[in-house]
Amino acid sequence: xxxxxxxxxxxxxxxxxxxxxxxxxxxxxxxxxxxxxxxxxxxxxxxxxxxxxxxxxxxxxxxxxxxxxxxxxxxxxxxxxxxxxxxxxxxxxxxxxxxxxxxxxxxxxxxxxxxxxxxxxxxxxxxxxxxxxxxxxxxxxxxxxxxxxxx
Numbered sequence: 001x002x003x004x005x006x007x008x009x010x011x012x013x014x015x016x017x018x019x020x021x022x023x024x025x026x027x028x029x030x031x032x033x034x035x036x037x038x039x040x041x042x043x044x045x046x047x048x049x050x051x052x053x054x055x056x057x058x059x060x061x062x063x064x065x066x067x068x069x070x071x072x073x074x075x076x077x078x079x080x081x082x083x084x085x086x087x088x089x090x091x092x093x094x095x096x097x098x099x100x101x102x103x104x105x106x107x108x109x110x111x112x113x114x115x116x117x118x119x120x121x122x123x124x125x126x127x128x129x130x131x132x133x134x135x136x137x138x139x140x141x142x143x144x145x146x147x148x149x150x151x
Contacts, residue, residue, distance in 0.1 A: 001041075006102035008047050009087060016045040018056065022107055030111075033118060034063045036074075041110045045085070052085040054097065056106070058114045064122040068130035069138050079117045083109065 001020050008014050021038035043056035059078045066073060083097045085104060097109060129139035134146045 001107055002103050002105050003045065004103055005045065005052065005085065005099050008045055009052055009099075009102060012047050012050055014047045018043040018045065018054075018106060022110065026107070027111070030115065033115070035060060036063045037061045039110070039114065041106060052099075054081075054083045054085050054104075054106075054109070056081045056083070056110060056113065058110050060114060062118065062122075066124035066128055067121050068123060068128040069140055070131065071124050071138065071140075073124040077114075077118065079114060081109075081113045 003016065008016050019042045021040050023038050024035045027035045027039065040059040043054060046053050057078065057080045061074060061076045063072065063074050085099050086096045087099055087102060089096055089098060097104065132139055132144050132146060135144050137144045
């Protein structure tokens with residue numbers, strides 16, 4: 001969702017609320033993660049003393065296959081972020097979000113922030129035992145008598 005920020009940049013003390021959802025179809029191209037429910041984005045743009053900040057919370061429910069036992073699981077995640085928004089920068093600077101023509105696509109910011117925070121190793125639970133290396137049984141739900149299950 002694109003937000004028009006021109007007035008916000010010119011009026012100190014002004015705020016602009018952010019509250020919308022990114023549909024799962026818009027996230028279908030993301031590899032390694034599956035979103036079966038919309039990603040909820042909430043927050044506020046604020047102009048304090050001429051400095052515009054974006055406080056953002058991104059909530060999602062991730063459906064994933066455990067990297068150890070291969071079982072599907074569903075887990076909610078919630079992350080908060082704060083960004084300084086500027087109209088332009090003189091040189092490359094990752095500390096600021098640039099609002100070209102006083103517009104900002106918050107989808108891009110929210111999805112990038114979310115992907116940088118999600119774990120790269122997805123486990124159904126912290127103590128997942130995984131699969132037996134010899135017979136392939138799920139060691140979380142059963143035990144085996146082969147050499148691989150004894151370790």
